[in-house]
Amino acid sequence: MATKIAHAYPGQGAQFPEMGKYLSRKALQIATESFQKLITALEKQDKEILTETEFVQPAVYLVEASLMEKLPSPSLVLGHSSGEYAALVEARVWDVRTGFEIIRARGHFSASFAPKGFMVQIPSNSRQQVLGEFKSVYLAAINSEDRVVVAGVEADWKKLKEFLEENHVEYTLLHVSAPFHTPYMEKAAQRLRSFLEINPGKMPAISVYLNALKRVVQSYDDVIEGLTLGLTSPINWLETQEYLRKSEISTLVEVYPRPYLSKFTSFPTYNVSEFYHLTL
16 A cells, blocks of 8 residues: 655744744745845844744744745645644645745734733643633643643733642643634634635645644635634644544654654654655
């Protein structure tokens, strides 16, 4: 039986200071022409700017778009959170420049129309305890059997932090500035929907799985629906991996310079440089 490979793209949270050195000439040109401030931040390795949603999401996208230039086509593409935008570009729903403008719009809407907030990773067995205690905190992601992410608005973080520490709950605060994948993102999601409707794309040339749809895309309306829902609905990465198994995917290749998704993915996962013998 032929090997079936899927490419996976991480989203916000995967950023790191030296990421700018992985940009291709094409990606660098696109960003320089329309978002010079981002290029300046990458060159200076500005850690403060590179934690802001408006900059992080397009920066991660540019690195992913640069790497995909070197890759053969897989059987399936997918992404985690904002990584879905790079996946759609590899599937040729948009070209790289259009994808960049769309991920920029997502970052802008998220920064401008959603409240300041937090996302924090906690053990799965603490999920009910936390959500029961804090009604304004929501489940944002199920990343693995033993780890979930919850999210809320900035004003709730101090009390939640105290609660976690008092109850000896291990936690990791994520490098994000908004409560993604929760109902708090509704206004940003509706603006994103409108933007996608005026920036049509093509039918995918490669199968694309979207987390919020829990299936592959069948039309551009699916893309709009899946990305809009993706801002307000929790990610279930366990369901995504189950879909890979049912689809007889044998290998997942993470398209990123450093391991990120593989840290919490149980499916057989390889880094792009190792799997394709790339010199990054």
